[in-house]
Each structure stands twice: as C-alpha cells, then as structure tokens.
Amino acid sequence: MMTSGKDAGHGANPILKVDHVTKKFGELVAVNDLSFTVEKGQIFGIAGPNGAGKSTVYNLITGFYPFDGRIEFDGRTISGLQPHRIAQLGISRTFQIPQTFPSLTVEKSISVGNRFGAQGRFDPAYVEEIIRFLDMQAIRHQPTGQLNLLGKKKLMMGAALATRPKILMLDEPMAGSNANEIKDLMAFIRRINTDMGVTIIIIEHFMKVLTELTETLLIIETGGEICCGDPVAVTCDPRVIECYLGDAYAEGS
Known part of the structure; x- marks a missing residue:
C-alpha cells in the first residue's frame, strides 16, 4: 500500500502529527512543507x-x-515549546553518536534520565526496572566511558526510556554496528515497542532494518x-x- 505522508496514518489513534512544517536556514530550505502522522x-x-x-x-x-507549520503530540500543540518541556511531556530521543556521561556509572546515568523525565519525582524502582530491561545488572557500577559501542547505544536508549517517554526517537542506531550487533539492536528495539508500549520513530540507512x-x-x-x-x-x-x-x-x- 502506497500513501502520501499528508494522508498516511490518519487512523484511530494518532500520537504525533507533523503538519506542513518548513524550516529554512537563510536561503537553505532544510525541511520543505513536510507532513506525516505517527500512530x-x-x-x-x-x-x-x-x-x-x-x-x-x-x-x-x-x-x-523554531519553524513554520505545526506539530501536535498526544492531542496538544508542541510548536514553540523548549526541548526540556517536550521531553517531559513524553518525547525522548537518541543521537547518531552515543551521548553518555563517561564518568558516571550505568546506574547513575539511568537515574539522571529518570530524574529529568519525571520532573523531579525520582523513582528508584523504575531505574531498577530499566537496568534489568537493559540486562546491565552486572555492570551497573561501571563508568559508562568503559562501555563498548553497543553498550553505549543501549545505555543511551535506556536513559531515554528512564524518562518514561510515549515516543522514543532513534537517530541511526545501527551506525557502526556489525551484523550481530544489528540483529541484537533490532530485537531490543522490538522489545521497547512491544514490552514497554513505546511508540518508536527511527531514522536509518540500512533498508533491510527498516x-x-x-x-x-x-x-x-x-x-x-x-x-x-x-x-x-x-x-x-x-x-x-x-x-x-x-x-x-x-x-x-
């Protein structure tokens, strides 16, 4: 089935609507009248x-x-809101290059995400849940700077999940990974979607993954x-x- 983004996703339960969004940097049009809906x-x-x-x-x-157009998340307009406010409403993201706090332990890194996303209401039980979900109990006290690339990627997703997002946005999570790591990451992303009930948006160059x-x-x-x-x-x-x-x-x- 082929549809236009302007028509796609208008189902029973949309969570994100990008409506005729345009962004210019001087004369450069980086995003051009783009519309799509995520269920x-x-x-x-x-x-x-x-x-x-x-x-x-x-x-x-x-x-x-800032941009021209409108973005709606979970029934409310978020255009013009600051990044921290959007994150606290329920949209978390990762970056192409894993962003961690190298001197913090795995546990502390997850705790930072939880404190931020929960708007100050720290939940140690949920931090434990995320650590178990990541299967990082044995390395919970290890500084994140010592993790390999796959470990850093999973930790970055875990810190984002600790904010209790409704949407997790992944930016090229497979970059730099070998075939086994890609298989592992795909299974992990499916678990985030099915086991945690998180809507996922993913940018990726590996078409087989998509x-x-x-x-x-x-x-x-x-x-x-x-x-x-x-x-x-x-x-x-x-x-x-x-x-x-x-x-x-x-x-x-």
Missing part, C-alpha cells in the same frame, strides 16, 4: 539521502529550532516527502530508487 504503538521509519533533512526533522519535533522493523516508512529528499507507506512497497517505488536506493539495490532486491 500510537507503531514503529515509524524515516530514510533518505544524506542531507535530506532527517535529523533536522528530529530537531524540530524536539524543540531545537523493511523488517517498521510498519510505515517515509522517504524524504531535500526536506520534502518522496513517498510514504508500506516499507516494502516504498523501497520498490521508482522515485525512491532514483533519488536514494539506486539501480543496484533494485536489481539486488
């Missing part, structure tokens, strides 16, 4: 060429830049939508092959 409980994918505006879209949703993991896939180029819909159908779209995947991918598929 509660789904895994929603975003892909496109380098420089397409994917991370800028994340920065707009999470309040880093076609296997997501329910809806949005492709953007120069800040605008190319197409949006069923992931397998999207990867077969001639426009996507031309602007992003290339003929070699189509032939291999």
Whole structure:
C-alpha cells in the first residue's frame, strides 16, 4: 500500500502529527512543507539521502529550532515549546553518536534520565526496572566511558526510556554496528515497542532494518516527502530508487 505522508496514518489513534512544517536556514530550505502522522504503538521509519533533512526533522519535533507549520503530540500543540518541556511531556530521543556521561556509572546515568523525565519525582524502582530491561545488572557500577559501542547505544536508549517517554526517537542506531550487533539492536528495539508500549520513530540507512522493523516508512529528499507507506512497497517505488536506493539495490532486491 502506497500513501502520501499528508494522508498516511490518519487512523484511530494518532500520537504525533507533523503538519506542513518548513524550516529554512537563510536561503537553505532544510525541511520543505513536510507532513506525516505517527500512530500510537507503531514503529515509524524515516530514510533518505544524506542531507535530506532527517535529523533536522528530529530537531524540530524536539524543540531545537523554531519553524513554520505545526506539530501536535498526544492531542496538544508542541510548536514553540523548549526541548526540556517536550521531553517531559513524553518525547525522548537518541543521537547518531552515543551521548553518555563517561564518568558516571550505568546506574547513575539511568537515574539522571529518570530524574529529568519525571520532573523531579525520582523513582528508584523504575531505574531498577530499566537496568534489568537493559540486562546491565552486572555492570551497573561501571563508568559508562568503559562501555563498548553497543553498550553505549543501549545505555543511551535506556536513559531515554528512564524518562518514561510515549515516543522514543532513534537517530541511526545501527551506525557502526556489525551484523550481530544489528540483529541484537533490532530485537531490543522490538522489545521497547512491544514490552514497554513505546511508540518508536527511527531514522536509518540500512533498508533491510527498516523493511523488517517498521510498519510505515517515509522517504524524504531535500526536506520534502518522496513517498510514504508500506516499507516494502516504498523501497520498490521508482522515485525512491532514483533519488536514494539506486539501480543496484533494485536489481539486488
């Protein structure tokens, strides 16, 4: 099924609506009249060429830049809110390069996320729950700077989960990972979605990850939508092959 992002996702339970959003940096149009809707409980994918505006879209949703248009989260407009307020309302994100506090332990790092997201209401029992979910009980007192790349990525997701988000936004979580680590991360992301009930938005370049993991896939180029819909159908779209995947991918598929 192929739909437009302007029409996609208008189901019974939308949690995020991006409505005709445009962001310019001087004369550069980074995001161009972009609209899409994410349903509660789904895994929603975003892909496109380098420089397409994917991370800028994340920065707009999470309040880093002002923009034209409107973004609605969980029934309320969040356009113009500060990043910390949006996070406390229930949107958490990760970054392409894992961001941790190297001198803090795993436990302390999760605790920071919980204190921040809970608006000061620290819940040590929930911190324990996240540590168990990460399967990091044995290294809870280890400084995060000593973790390997996979460990840092999981910890970053865990710290985000400690804020009790309704949406977790992942920015290229597979980057730099080998095949086994990618398999591990995919299973972990599915567990976040199913076991914790968190809606997930994921930017990723590995199309196999997106076609296997997501329910809806949005492709953007120069800040605008190319197409949006069923992931397998999207990867077969001639426009996507031309602007992003290339003929070699189509032939291999």
